[in-house]
Amino acid sequence: MRTLGYYAIALQAQAIGASETGAGGSVVEWVARSTPLSKTVLLILFLFSVASWGIALHKLWEYRRLERQTSSFLDVFRRSKKFSEVQSVCRSLVHSPLVGVFQAGYAELNTQLHHDADGGDPAAGSPRPTLRSFDALDRALLRASSVEANKLEHRVYLLATTASLTPFIGLFGTVMGIVGAFQAIGTTGSTELSVIATPIGESLIATAAGLFAAIPAVYFYNHLTNRIKIHLSTMEDFSLEFLNIAERNFT
Secondary structure, three states: OHHHHHHHHHHHHHHHHHHHHOOOOOHHHHHHHOOHHHHHHHHHHHHHHHHHHHHHHHHHHHHHHHHHHHHHHHHHHHHOOOHHHHHOOHHHHOOOHHHHHHHHHHHHHHHHHHHHHHHOOHHHOOOOOOOOOHHHHHHHHHHHHHHHHHHHHOOOHHHHHHHHHHHHHHHHHHHHHHHHHHHHHHHHOOOOHHHHHHHHHHHHHHHHHHHHHHHHHHHHHHHHHHHHHHHHHHHHHHHHHHHHHHHHHHO
């Protein structure tokens, strides 16, 4: 590491001198002159970076829309006196995960109540149908919550993959660049900067590209994961609220 540090300092000094004499070239020129392996590493890192930014921006937009619709749905749900009134607005709020949970619970509730009404004894004089299995309603809500959680987490794992993998890809490019520098030293028998500057410069570019791809991916992964936890907590609270209403009115 100390030797690499010396090379990096010497490389900076040469770059300053090159800028004064018009030699050396820019980073873009270094990349253009780099080996096919270095270009392949940089291309892979570029694709990872583009994919992670695309996923992050899409998820941020998706969660913002989801939060607006969730707020509207909860307002309708808590103001309505009948589940049928809530069901009528579900089509306009399909992106809220609470809609999926509600529809699963509403379908299970209707199935049990209709079965009870069809199979009950009219002579018994029951004032209203009742739930046959409260646990079945709870399981239906849990299944729907799992489905919605999978939708929320869809492709977010790719950010974690980018964050953990791209630094190692950049490190691979760095190692291969240093290997190229030592091969140049062995071939020419010279340790002058004119021999080793370009390979080491290419290797440092690969490291920087790996960090450029990894750092935003780490940030967005943690940010999105935290928002997913909030949505999961909201679904859990809504399921409990739904069960409380069902228990009060149908048991």
